[in-house]
Amino acid sequence: MSSVAHPTDIYGLAVTDKFCLSASGSSSLKVHSTVDPDFPLVQSLDDAHKLGCHHVVTNAKGLRAASIGFGGEIAIWSCHDGVWAKDSIASVNQTGSAGIWAIAMSEDGQYLAGVSQDGHVKVWDLNASGEEIRDYETKGSFGTCIDLSADGRFLASGHENGSVYIFSTETGRMPFSLSGLVKPVRAVAFSPGGKFLAAAGDSKVIVLYDTSSGEPVANLSGHTAWVMSLSWSNTGEYLLSGSFDGKVKVWSIDTRACVATHSETEKSIWSVRWLPKVGRSEGFATAGASRGISFYREATGG
Amino acid sequence: MPLNPQTPHHLNTASPSPTEEHNQSRVKDYITNTLSNLLTELASPDGHPSITLKPRSTKVSTRSINPETGALETHAASAGSTTYTWPGKDCYEAWKFTVAMRVLSGIADAVDKGVAVSKRDIYYNDPAVFGFQRIVDRLVDDFAHTVGVDRTALNVGAAAKGLVVGCFQWKIKDQAMVDDAHFFNPDTLVPRPQDILGLEVSDIEWVLILEKEAVYRRLAGMKYHVRSTAGLGILVTGKGYPDLNTRAFVRRLYDESRRRQSSKRIRFYALVDGDPDGMAIMSTYKYGSLAYAHENSALNCPEIHWLGLRTSNIVTGVDPSGNDALLSLTPRDRKKMLAMLANNPVWAVDGPEQEARAELLQMLMLNVKAEMQILYDGDGGLVRWLDRRMTHFP
Numbered sequence: 001m002s003s004v005a006h007p008t009d010i011y012g013l014a015v016t017d018k019f020c021l022s023a024s025g026s027s028s029l030k031v032h033s034t035v036d037p038d039f040p041l042v043q044s045l046d047d048a049h050k051l052g053c054h055h056v057v058t059n060a061k062g063l064r065a066a067s068i069g070f071g072g073e074i075a076i077w078s079c080h081d082g083v084w085a086k087d088s089i090a091s092v093n094q095t096g097s098a099g100i101w102a103i104a105m106s107e108d109g110q111y112l113a114g115v116s117q118d119g120h121v122k123v124w125d126l127n128a129s130g131e132e133i134r135d136y137e138t139k140g141s142f143g144t145c146i147d148l149s150a151d152g153r154f155l156a157s158g159h160e161n162g163s164v165y166i167f168s169t170e171t172g173r174m175p176f177s178l179s180g181l182v183k184p185v186r187a188v189a190f191s192p193g194g195k196f197l198a199a200a201g202d203s204k205v206i207v208l209y210d211t212s213s214g215e216p217v218a219n220l221s222g223h224t225a226w227v228m229s230l231s232w233s234n235t236g237e238y239l240l241s242g243s244f245d246g247k248v249k250v251w252s253i254d255t256r257a258c259v260a261t262h263s264e265t266e267k268s269i270w271s272v273r274w275l276p277k278v279g280r281s282e283g284f285a286t287a288g289a290s291r292g293i294s295f296y297r298e299a300t301g302g
Numbered sequence: 303m304p305l306n307p308q309t310p311h312h313l314n315t316a317s318p319s320p321t322e323e324h325n326q327s328r329v330k331d332y333i334t335n336t337l338s339n340l341l342t343e344l345a346s347p348d349g350h351p352s353i354t355l356k357p358r359s360t361k362v363s364t365r366s367i368n369p370e371t372g373a374l375e376t377h378a379a380s381a382g383s384t385t386y387t388w389p390g391k392d393c394y395e396a397w398k399f400t401v402a403m404r405v406l407s408g409i410a411d412a413v414d415k416g417v418a419v420s421k422r423d424i425y426y427n428d429p430a431v432f433g434f435q436r437i438v439d440r441l442v443d444d445f446a447h448t449v450g451v452d453r454t455a456l457n458v459g460a461a462a463k464g465l466v467v468g469c470f471q472w473k474i475k476d477q478a479m480v481d482d483a484h485f486f487n488p489d490t491l492v493p494r495p496q497d498i499l500g501l502e503v504s505d506i507e508w509v510l511i512l513e514k515e516a517v518y519r520r521l522a523g524m525k526y527h528v529r530s531t532a533g534l535g536i537l538v539t540g541k542g543y544p545d546l547n548t549r550a551f552v553r554r555l556y557d558e559s560r561r562r563q564s565s566k567r568i569r570f571y572a573l574v575d576g577d578p579d580g581m582a583i584m585s586t587y588k589y590g591s592l593a594y595a596h597e598n599s600a601l602n603c604p605e606i607h608w609l610g611l612r613t614s615n616i617v618t619g620v621d622p623s624g625n626d627a628l629l630s631l632t633p634r635d636r637k638k639m640l641a642m643l644a645n646n647p648v649w650a651v652d653g654p655e656q657e658a659r660a661e662l663l664q665m666l667m668l669n670v671k672a673e674m675q676i677l678y679d680g681d682g683g684l685v686r687w688l689d690r691r692m693t694h695f696p
Contacts, residue, residue: 008651009660011667025663026651051643052651052663070666071640117633142630142669160630160669184669226617244617268614270667289660 001264003292004032004039010287011054013271016062018082020273020285022293023053023067029077031084032293034275034285039295043084048075055102059109060150064090064126066112068103074112076126090126097122104148104155111169115143115157121167123155136167136174144201149190154211156197158185164199166211176214180207187230189239191253198239200227206241206251220251222258229272233282240284242269248286265290325455326413332449333410340403352387353402355441356448365647367589367654372604374585374648376595383448401432405441412457420461454494464492464548465518468509468527468536473500488522492538495550503558506568507533508692511552511606513574513583515541517674517684526685532569532692543583546594549601552587556603570603571692576611576665576672577631578638581658584608585648592646608658609691611672613665627676631669639666 008025015021020032020039027050031043049069056067064087065077074097076087092112100114100122111133113123119141123134141161148155148169155167164178164185183202190197190211200206206220206227225245232239238259239251246265249258267289275283275295283297336353343349364377386399408424425438432438446453453459467488475497508530512518518539521527527535536555540548552570559568572587574580588606590598616627631639639662643649649659665671677684 008656009663011663025660051640054663054667070643070663117636144669268664289664 001262001294001296002037002039003294004041005292006030006287007291008052009268009270009289009291010293011052011270012056012067013273013285013287013293014056014058014065015273015275015285016058016079017276018062019079019084020275020293020295021056021058021065021067021084022287023049023056025052027052029053029056029067034295039293045077045084049073057103057105059105060107061109064105064109066092066103066105068100068114072098072100074100074103074114076112087126090130092124092126092130093132096132097124101143102146102157104146106148106152107150108152111148111152113146113148113155115146115159117142119143119159121146121155121157121165123169134167134169134172136165136172138165139163144184144186145188147188147190147197149194149211150192151194154190154194156188156190156199158188158199158201160184162201162203164188164197164209166197166214176209176211178207178209178214178216180209180216181205186226186228187241189230189232191232192234192236195236196253198230198232200230200241202226204243206230206239208253208256218256220256220258222249222261223247228268228270228288231273231284233274233284234277235282238274238282240272240274242272242286242288244268246288246290248272262286262296264294325451328451329409329413329449329455333406333413336406337410350387351399352385353399353406354383354385354448355402355444356383357440357444358447365592365595365645367647368599371599371602372589372654373598373602374590374592374595374646375598376592397431401437402441404428404431405438406445409442409445409456409458416457418457418459420459422461424458454496459494459547462491462493462547463545464538464540464551465515466490466492466536466538466551467518467522468538469505469534470536471502472498475499486522486525488519492548492551494547495554498551498554501554501558503536503555503568505534506536508535508569508571509552509555510535510537510688510692511570511572511587512537512539513542513572513580514674515539517573520678520684521688524685526688529685530692531689540583540587542579543591544586546597546601549587549590552603553601556605559605567605569692570606571609572606573609573674573688574611575674576613576616576661578635578642578662578665578671580611580674581662582638582642584658585646585655589648589654609688611674611677612661613668613670613672614661616672616676617668617670628670628672631665631671635671636666636669 010022010024012023020034022030029045029048032039033042051070053067053069058065063079068074074092076090077084078087099116101117103114110127115121119138121136124130125133141159145158157165162182166176167174186201188199197209197211204223207216208218210217223243225243227243229242242248246267248262250260252259269288272286285295287293340351343351368375388399390396412419421438425435442458527537572584574584590602647653677687
């Protein structure tokens, strides 16, 4: 494991094949190289969000990113020749995005999805001047987290009242309102193949739902604090989770068991993300209130 | 809110200092000139009675924390003046003229009779016209700014609001030689700073500032200022956002502390709600307020240690009471927090309160807040919690 320090708490990580972008309590986004074994800082996107930034997401190819600041503003970024800059074309309509909290980006980078503080789930087409193409209304509970399935067909949102919803982006309908979590949900994540949705939060349990039936198929128990972030490995073999007491756990989906627990810090983990697979090794990054990003080089942490 | 007119007490005008005398004549001149101009205009058939005010600037160009005093300072672009004419161009101006007239006549009356009135007294002369207390508050401050004097020179003070109880003695103007009543009387009001003629605090080791009156009364009732394991102390509350008298009193205690040897300094603690108002109140005592930025360096107490509540301690179980003690932030809370982060250098990314800033951002992340009452129920309750904290952060 190696660490890089930041001046403030880190709230969000986004990982591409070459970079790790981090959102923090400062006004700049930091870009670290994931190709170099020392994970050096390669770029700082200054004055990105005046009051700090809480979510940053990228598309699969690593060419586009979106970030949202505490002030509520959404910024779109693009990567050309290894350098990140404000996207000159893509944008999101500012009035329609008022009150958005968490965001997710489609694999091709064309669509941005967001869930709002009053429970709306919206989708914008970034290639069509940020036009709002979907607006799903839920019961009005604060939207804490959102994810898009890899094929872009499904959206999932998690809410403060414990609700988890799955929407079809094709039909615009909501096939499932998932039960099982009563306390605030802090993270939702589709498995790479879209077979499962993992959801977790203040109830400390990670629930795996079958996305075709909407039924819970497994409870992953072991965290003793709020679960703040989830991330699937590239193959879907492992699920990574981070909690408010600083613990990071790796779960085997085959055995439904925790295969590794890391406790490098006692401070909250805000974000966990798998790194792209290089050869046979698969590592991950974690960040949070300890004000640093930790990079682990093996699936079970090393 | 019950009608609560304060009995005006006579000002001691035995030997005013030269500046006081100068200020009083400025105030009298201003009132005489303004009222006689109004009368002249009213008497003429096509007259336009008007009042011109120099409002305190609300357009602040820069705000900063003074590194030496730890006080919040603003550097304002000088504001112009505003004239309200009767009947004016619209309803709003007519109303503005009327309320300014009412406030001015309240001030004139107080100055004429040589008595002190409170802003509350003026408001209750005609609450229907004023609508809100803050309309009166703002106008009084604007009149003071226009004349170029302190608010007390207008004979207008805020009604005493802060409460204090503790192991100290003081001599208050127009009262018996040494007053011990405050030892166990939680209803002792914090007087105007100029009315505290003597203060004897050599026995105390700490000062605990409380946001809420209810918590203050609970602790005062248990005689916490005597029984604390942290030694003898003083309990103070400003009942929410503190008035200038309460802030001046805390500052006076800080000045007393600075005269001691460094190992025997008084320790200052603040216990506030884990919500945006609680944190803003803590910051008002420690750095000052944006509204009275020019007075902050004489009112702040830079050594305040923030005891809590921290929502992070509740989430992680450091504080008892469990997660049910947490409440969701309201949209107003979130808006207020963003305004604090955007406007006040206390909460800036390179500001002096990094830990508190991180706590604010975390509350936004988790969408939670907590109120002090949750400490009542924990193991050993509030007293044990305070004993532990105040002995941990000596």
